[in-house]
Amino acid sequence: MILILITAIIVGGVAWAASTIIPVGHVGVVDYFGQVQDQELGPGFYLINPLKHIEKTNTQTQEQEYQQIRGTLTREGLEVVLDASIIWHIEPDKASDVYKTIRGSYGETLIVPNFMGLLREEIKKYTAEDIYTGKSTEIEIAVESGLKQTLAPRGIIIERVLFRGLTLPPDVTNAIQSKIREKQAVEQMRFTVEKQRLEAERMIIEANATAQSNFIKSKSITPELISWEFVQALKENKNFIYVTGSGGVSTILPMPQVVK
Numbered sequence: 615m616i617l618i619l620i621t622a623i624i625v626g627g628v629a630w631a632a633s634t635i636i637p638v639g640h641v642g643v644v645d646y647f648g649q650v651q652d653q654e655l656g657p658g659f660y661l662i663n664p665l666k667h668i669e670k671t672n673t674q675t676q677e678q679e680y681q682q683i684r685g686t687l688t689r690e691g692l693e694v695v696l697d698a699s700i701i702w703h704i705e706p707d708k709a710s711d712v713y714k715t716i717r718g719s720y721g722e723t724l725i726v727p728n729f730m731g732l733l734r735e736e737i738k739k740y741t742a743e744d745i746y747t748g749k750s751t752e753i754e755i756a757v758e759s760g761l762k763q764t765l766a767p768r769g770i771i772i773e774r775v776l777f778r779g780l781t782l783p784p785d786v787t788n789a790i791q792s793k794i795r796e797k798q799a800v801e802q803m804r805f806t807v808e809k810q811r812l813e814a815e816r817m818i819i820e821a822n823a824t825a826q827s828n829f830i831k832s833k834s835i836t837p838e839l840i841s842w843e844f845v846q847a848l849k850e851n852k853n854f855i856y857v858t859g860s861g862g863v864s865t866i867l868p869m870p871q872v873v874k
Contacts, residue, residue: 633659633662634659634662635658636658636660636670638657639672639673639674640670640671641654641657641670641709642654642656642660642669642670643655643668643669643671643709643710644662644668645666645669646663646665646666646667650710650713651710653710654671654706654707654709654710656706669713671704671712671713672704673703673704673709674703675702675773676702676703677699677700677702678699678700678701678725678726679697679700680697680700681697682695682697683695683696683697683733686733686734686738687737687738688737688738688740688741688742689738689739689740689741692742693783694742694745694780694782695780695781696777696779697779698775698776698777699775699776700729700772700774700776701772701774701775701776702725702765702771702772703773704720704769704771705770705771708769709769711768712770720770724765724770725761728760729757729761732760732764733753733757736756736757736760737753740752740753745780745782746782750777753777754776758772758774758775761775
């Protein structure tokens with residue numbers, strides 16, 4: 615019985631040593647004395663040669679967070695301070711390549727230096743005013759695109775790059791705000807001048823049209839027309855009688871008063 619118990623313990627220990635569990639969201643990279651197997655192990659329970667090392671690699675989405683990044687300069691040499699996050703994961707089919715080619719923390723070895731380099735390269739393309747007035751989104755997109763192109767071949771997939779705020783020195787911010795207010799005032803003045811110019815043009819066009827109309831009318835006035843218009847104006851007036859002839863109105867007489 616003792617022998618059976620000892621044997622069972624030994625067998626159990628060997629079986630335990632030869633087994634491994636790959637959790638959900640991970641893959642296993644098999645390393646046998648420096649020979650890395652290209653085929654990764656998916657999640658599950660495995661009986662493995664105890665001489666083989668199984669590196670469990672996390673393939674879930676992860677976040678690399680950076681706070682108070684300094685040393686990034688604008689085109690004029692002004693410092694921008696920002697917080698940022700990088701959301702990323704390891705491509706499961708390339709976990710063995712990542713294991714073979716990247717030493718230590720993936721973030722510290724690849725993500726941090728590439729991100730910082732791209733960030734500084736993009737920010738120096740813009741002025742402080744550009745960044746203050748909304749160009750930070752363009753920088754964010756450019757950094758994300760560059761990071762994806764750089765790290766995807768290495769098996770690290772960048773999902774998003776997010777900026778959570780870019781701040782400039784207070785005196786620079788105040789100067790930019792003052793400049794923006796001045797620009798807005800100038801634009802308002804230009805709008806007012808343009809409005810007045812258009813109104814003046816409208817009045818000139820209207821006056822020209824009235825003058826042209828009057829000129830045309832004046833050419834059409836004749837003695838006969840005047841008599842005709844005069845008659846039309848008086849014919850409803852019961853206080854006058856008028857006699858017309860071939861040459862127009864010849865006589866207009868007041869109506870006699872009836873004395874009772």
